[in-house]
Amino acid sequence: MTSDVNKQKYMRVEPFGIGDYVHVYNRGNRKQEIVRSEQDSWRFMQALRFFNDSHSSTNILRQIQNPLLTSDVNSADTVFRLGWPKDWPEKDPLVIILCYCLSPNHFHLLLREIREGGISKFMQKMGNGYTKYFNIKYDEVGRVFQGAYKGKTIGSDQIYLEYLSVYIQVKNVLELFPGGIREAKNNINKAMQFLEEFPFSSCPDFFGVRKSLIIDKDVLGEIFPIPNDYREFVVNLIQSGDLDHETIEKYIIEE
Numbered sequence: 001m002t003s004d005v006n007k008q009k010y011m012r013v014e015p016f017g018i019g020d021y022v023h024v025y026n027r028g029n030r031k032q033e034i035v036r037s038e039q040d041s042w043r044f045m046q047a048l049r050f051f052n053d054s055h056s057s058t059n060i061l062r063q064i065q066n067p068l069l070t071s072d073v074n075s076a077d078t079v080f081r082l083g084w085p086k087d088w089p090e091k092d093p094l095v096i097i098l099c100y101c102l103s104p105n106h107f108h109l110l111l112r113e114i115r116e117g118g119i120s121k122f123m124q125k126m127g128n129g130y131t132k133y134f135n136i137k138y139d140e141v142g143r144v145f146q147g148a149y150k151g152k153t154i155g156s157d158q159i160y161l162e163y164l165s166v167y168i169q170v171k172n173v174l175e176l177f178p179g180g181i182r183e184a185k186n187n188i189n190k191a192m193q194f195l196e197e198f199p200f201s202s203c204p205d206f207f208g209v210r211k212s213l214i215i216d217k218d219v220l221g222e223i224f225p226i227p228n229d230y231r232e233f234v235v236n237l238i239q240s241g242d243l244d245h246e247t248i249e250k251y252i253i254e255e
Contacts, residue, residue: 014153018113021098021154021219023164023251024123027106029143034130035104036138041200043133044102045079048109049214051125054092076199080212094118096216099165101172101201108168110154110161112218123149158223160251162233165220167251169203170195170234171243181244188238192231206230 016022028034035041084091096112113119131144154160174184177194184191195203204210206217208227217224224230237243 014151016113016119016151016153018116019156020113021156021161022111022113022119023152023154023168024109024111024119024149025106025151026127026145026149029146031105031146033104034106034134034144035102040134040137041102042076042079044107044130045076045200045214047126047130048097048100049079051129052093052095052097052122052214054094054121055089079214080210082213094122096218097214098218098220099169099202099206099215101169101203103172103176108172110164110168119151156219158219161219162223163248164251165206166234166237166243167248169201169206170237171248173198173201173203174238174243181238185238185241185243188235191238192235195234 035044094115095118096114098110098112100109101107111119111122127145127149134144135141154164171181173195174181174191176198177184177191196207196209198204202212202215205212205215206224206227207230224233237248242248
């Protein structure tokens with residue numbers, strides 16, 4: 001009974017099974033910020049990488065501040081460059097993370113269920129671990145996120161996955177672009193540079209300018225084996241206006 005209650009606490013999604021793709025979303029409690037600084041954002045990125053493991057505990061983020069791993073909690077090293085710590089058990093992923101985006105008050109993930117209960121366990125660890133860090137740092141108590149995460153089951157629809165990846169890691173980032181998505185259409189080169197340089201989404205990985213240790217492109221890597229293919233797909237959506245139209249809007253999870 002207890003495990004069922006805990007599972008429901010961290011899961012508010014459509015039914016899914018092993019092999020299914022799930023769009024996961026959550027935002028700050030009362031729409032408040034979940035990251036207040038660049039340090040918080042890197043901490044969230046570290047959580048994405050290191051909590052995706054069946055062995056790790058909620059204390060794991062304390063361990064990765066060890067000088068042998070990184071001397072600066074703001075550093076991208078633990079996300080993009082350093083290998084798996086040698087004194088830890090071999091990594092045993094709970095989920096496949098295909099793409100992601102972290103915004104100031106919410107996040108989006110595209111996950112694949114690869115073991116029974118993997119997504120639920122991963123999101124539980126993410127929620128508990130990051131909330132503990134946030135409340136200690138800011139001397140607060142209570143929720144950081146607005147209750148259980150929301151999730152939409154995608155199955156394996158290729159077209160849906162293509163457009164969903166753009167919604168997650170392009171549209172959400174360009175909403176932070178000066179002037180928003182409409183201005184991005186008028187300044188496509190600057191918009192693409194903004195996407196390349198935004199560190200808290202997986203878009204730079206799909207553009208081929210970075211190699212994250214967080215994601216596994218999985219089926220999206222088969223659909224877009226060449227980074228320029230994905231870049232052209234994104235440019236076409238921006239220039240056509242579809243990025244700010246119902247073509248993309250239908251992939252939004254109702255809040």
